[in-house]
Amino acid sequence: MSGTFVGMPAFPEAARAAVADERLRGNLKHATHTIRAKRAAAVAEVSDWAELREAGRRIKDHTLRHLDHYLLRLEESVTAAGGTVHWAADAAEANRIVTGLVKATGESEVVKVKSMATQEIGLNEALEAEGIRAYETDLAELIVQLGHDRPSHILVPAIHRNRGEIRDVFRSEMKEWGRPAPEGLTDSPAELAEAARLHLREKFLRAKVGISGANFMVAETGTLVVVESEGNGRMCLTLPETLISVVGIEKTIPTWRDLEVFLQTLPRSSTAERMNPYTSLWTGTTDGDGPRAFHLVLLDNGRTDTLADDVGRQALRCIRCSACLNVCPVYERAGGHAYGSVYPGPIGAILSPQLRGTASEIDASLPYASSLCGACYEVCPVAIDIPEVLVHLRERVAQGGPATRAGNKVVLRPAKGHAAERAAMRATRWAFGRPGVLRTGQRLAARTRWLHPRTLPGPGRAWSATRDLPPVPAEPFRDWWERTNGGRDDGAAPQDREETK
Amino acid sequence: MRVALFLTCVNDTLYPDTGRAVVRLLTRLGVDVDFPRGQTCCGQAHYNTGYRHEAEPLARRFAEVFGGYEAIVTPSGSCGAMVRELYPRLGERARAEGRGDGLATALAPVVPRTYELTEFLVDVLGVTDVGAHYPHTVTYHPTCHGLRGLGLGDRPLRLLRAVKGLDLRELPGAEECCGFGGTFALKNPDVSAAMGADKVRSAESTGAEVLCAADNSCLMHLGGTMARLRTGLRPVHIAEILASTEEEPPA
Ligand code: SF4
Numbered sequence: 008m009s010g011t012f013v014g015m016p017a018f019p020e021a022a023r024a025a026v027a028d029e030r031l032r033g034n035l036k037h038a039t040h041t042i043r044a045k046r047a048a049a050v051a052e053v054s055d056w057a058e059l060r061e062a063g064r065r066i067k068d069h070t071l072r073h074l075d076h077y078l079l080r081l082e083e084s085v086t087a088a089g090g091t092v093h094w095a096a097d098a099a100e101a102n103r104i105v106t107g108l109v110k111a112t113g114e115s116e117v118v119k120v121k122s123m124a125t126q127e128i129g130l131n132e133a134l135e136a137e138g139i140r141a142y143e144t145d146l147a148e149l150i151v152q153l154g155h156d157r158p159s160h161i162l163v164p165a166i167h168r169n170r171g172e173i174r175d176v177f178r179s180e181m182k183e184w185g186r187p188a189p190e191g192l193t194d195s196p197a198e199l200a201e202a203a204r205l206h207l208r209e210k211f212l213r214a215k216v217g218i219s220g221a222n223f224m225v226a227e228t229g230t231l232v233v234v235e236s237e238g239n240g241r242m243c244l245t246l247p248e249t250l251i252s253v254v255g256i257e258k259t260i261p262t263w264r265d266l267e268v269f270l271q272t273l274p275r276s277s278t279a280e281r282m283n284p285y286t287s288l289w290t291g292t293t294d295g296d297g298p299r300a301f302h303l304v305l306l307d308n309g310r311t312d313t314l315a316d317d318v319g320r321q322a323l324r325c326i327r328c329s330a331c332l333n334v335c336p337v338y339e340r341a342g343g344h345a346y347g348s349v350y351p352g353p354i355g356a357i358l359s360p361q362l363r364g365t366a367s368e369i370d371a372s373l374p375y376a377s378s379l380c381g382a383c384y385e386v387c388p389v390a391i392d393i394p395e396v397l398v399h400l401r402e403r404v405a406q407g408g409p410a411t412r413a414g415n416k417v418v419l420r421p422a423k424g425h426a427a428e429r430a431a432m433r434a435t436r437w438a439f440g441r442p443g444v445l446r447t448g449q450r451l452a453a454r455t456r457w458l459h460p461r462t463l464p465g466p467g468r469a470w471s472a473t474r475d476l477p478p479v480p481a482e483p484f485r486d487w488w489e490r491t492n493g494g495r496d497d498g499a500a501p502q503d504r505e506e507t508k
Numbered sequence: 509m510r511v512a513l514f515l516t517c518v519n520d521t522l523y524p525d526t527g528r529a530v531v532r533l534l535t536r537l538g539v540d541v542d543f544p545r546g547q548t549c550c551g552q553a554h555y556n557t558g559y560r561h562e563a564e565p566l567a568r569r570f571a572e573v574f575g576g577y578e579a580i581v582t583p584s585g586s587c588g589a590m591v592r593e594l595y596p597r598l599g600e601r602a603r604a605e606g607r608g609d610g611l612a613t614a615l616a617p618v619v620p621r622t623y624e625l626t627e628f629l630v631d632v633l634g635v636t637d638v639g640a641h642y643p644h645t646v647t648y649h650p651t652c653h654g655l656r657g658l659g660l661g662d663r664p665l666r667l668l669r670a671v672k673g674l675d676l677r678e679l680p681g682a683e684e685c686c687g688f689g690g691t692f693a694l695k696n697p698d699v700s701a702a703m704g705a706d707k708v709r710s711a712e713s714t715g716a717e718v719l720c721a722a723d724n725s726c727l728m729h730l731g732g733t734m735a736r737l738r739t740g741l742r743p744v745h746i747a748e749i750l751a752s753t754e755e756e757p758p759a
Contacts, residue, residue, distance in 0.1 A: 382685070436562040
């Protein structure tokens with residue numbers, strides 16, 4: 008994925024700073040709790056939500072199982088409609104293709120529709136390196152771009168910023184990129200939106216090349232779909248002469264009819280709207296309307312490797328609604344940047360270590376960035392069992408094992424730093440396999456309980472830094488059971504009980 | 509009815525009072541309780557930390573130890589969810605990896621007979637008023653595995669509402685995780701502590717004296733946090749509330 012995140016510290020360290028940042032926590036809490044409540048209400052309105060969720064899961068699973076077939080079908084229909092299809096195995100190839108296409112038009116500026124795929128491959132940086140400027144036109148993306156920042160949420164990339172911060176960014180940065188912010192700009196949402204509109208209008212009217220992603224690609228008709236709220240996407244999709252869409256191969260769905268399901272579940276799950284304000288669909292090129300040239304770049308970048316994993320592949324069902332981020336208590340405290348990827352939150356924790364592999368420190372730490380509370384699974388509109396995949400990936404990190412990388416079957420070695428844990432897990436399993444051993448341990452603990460510290464050394468220190476340990480009771484349950492014949496003989500505890508509280 | 513108590517390793521070692529409360533409560537309701545000595549640990553920590561293979565022999569042991577009982581009752585939502593939700597996956601996985609049907613077959617009879625305590629009371633015994641008396645203000649935290657793993661729903665609340673003298677306070681943001689998550693608390697201590705502190709603060713805001721839950725692991729994490737934050741709250745397992753009567757208040 009994008010080079011931007013290389014060298015990120017592991018999740019726990021990255022999260023520490025975020026947890027300590029009061030303002031960030033406040034912004035995140037406010038934003039996620041608001042959207043969480045709205046989503047729940049929007050979903051509760053639909054009487055057949057469970058069926059829709061199941062239908063979405065099935066359509067996606069079916070398509071993924073026959074992805075080779077549907078991709079060829081898609082290529083055929085896109086080509087027949089006057090588009091050109093390009094296949095990109097990884098980020099570098101995709102960037103090369105797009106940069107080449109833009110250069111061929113002779114342009115040095117492009118306007119962009121908000122797109123996760125182009126962020127994933129670091130397209131803006133790749134274009135920049137070739138002297139091409141990419142302007143983000145989604146309001147939140149614009150805030151992130153102007154602020155020299157990174158997105159921290161799938162849907163609301165600037166979720167970590169409040170209004171005052173946004174006003175400051177507009178005031179100081181807009182002039183560097185085009186039309187400056189109006190004099191005396193305040194932090195009122197209407198004024199901020201108007202400033203962005205004026206700034207962007209200039210770009211829309213001038214740009215000859217537009218770059219987008221897509222939420223869905225319909226194999227049967229070759230139609231691409233972008234679902235958005237602001238209408239800026241529609242401007243980019245219709246005004247420029249050349250349109251280049253970079254889309255992950257997993258976004259394919261078989262038929263037009265399948266859209267019916269996702270156009271209901273996506274808006275409700277993401278923005279808590281019954282229907283999103285703008286749904287743009289385009290099929291190849293049409294004489295006298297829209298772009299003259301249309302290119303579709305189909306992006307793999309780790310997706311077929313993910314598809315090869317029978318537990319992990321369900322992550323590819325994701326329709327990027329971001330509902331899982333908004334309910335995740337870990338995301339709420341750690342913020343999006345701690346995940347070190349354009350995909351933060353629960354979906355990021357399972358997608359990034361699959362797309363990128365688990366070799367880096369950050370990727371190896373992501374499967375542990377969850378308390379397995381299950382809130383993400385509960386809200387996911389395509390029923391991705393995120394906790395199950397997290398545990399599966401933990402096994403890969405801790406124990407190594409088979410995986411597919413760049414199309415090859417490999418056997419991964421355990422990630423560094425898990426040897427002590429592995430030994431502990433084996434030892435406890437050994438002890439738990441022998442009730443006698445467990446009991447001896449319990450008795451020893453009970454007998455030495457006066458000596459137990461309330462704080463722990465080593466890896467346990469972090470626990471006891473913020474929490475007291477419970478005192479060890481004088482007598483484990485199994486000894487009481489035996490001594491009192493299951494409570495039938497009345498027996499007082501052998502030692503003073505007040506210590507156990 | 510003869511049921512087996514699956515107490516779990518955490519309760520056995522650190523919270524024997526909870527075990528005694530379950531025995532007292534079930535005996536009062538006319539249930540014949542046994543504690544099979546061979547029991548140890550469900551393997552949840554192993555499974556969830558990525559050591560599925562270490563969890564398998566523990567699942568097999570569970571099937572052997574509890575195989576002969578009509579019902580298996582546990583006062584732990586998370587260990588209950590381990591058995592009910594994840595044991596079948598262990599069996600399937602062993603099969604998929606070519607290690608035969610043995611584990612799946614051994615687990616088949618015990619999995620559906622395992623009940624979390626409140627589930628057993630409401631669904632199997634069909635009681636919501638267990639005749640308890642507990643004159644305190646209480647707020648209830650539905651732990652994640654009980655709530656989403658087992659789908660306990662409002663069973664615990666119905667039981668608590670029927671307790672005489674008990675003043676039940678609604679917990680704001682009840683469905684949010686407390687941040688324990690087993691080894692999560694060790695691996696991501698800062699986030700875990702922040703989650704715990706927020707949970708304790710919202711429990712405190714209810715004005716309750718007691719924070720009650722159906723899982724001592726979460727209560728251990730929250731209790732440790734309460735002690736540090738010097739709140740007036742106490743963590744109490746729901747079994748101890750339900751076992752309490754006027755004649756026999758909790759220890
Ligand atoms: S994993 Fe599910 S909930 Fe999360 S973004 Fe994807 S579709 Fe939405």
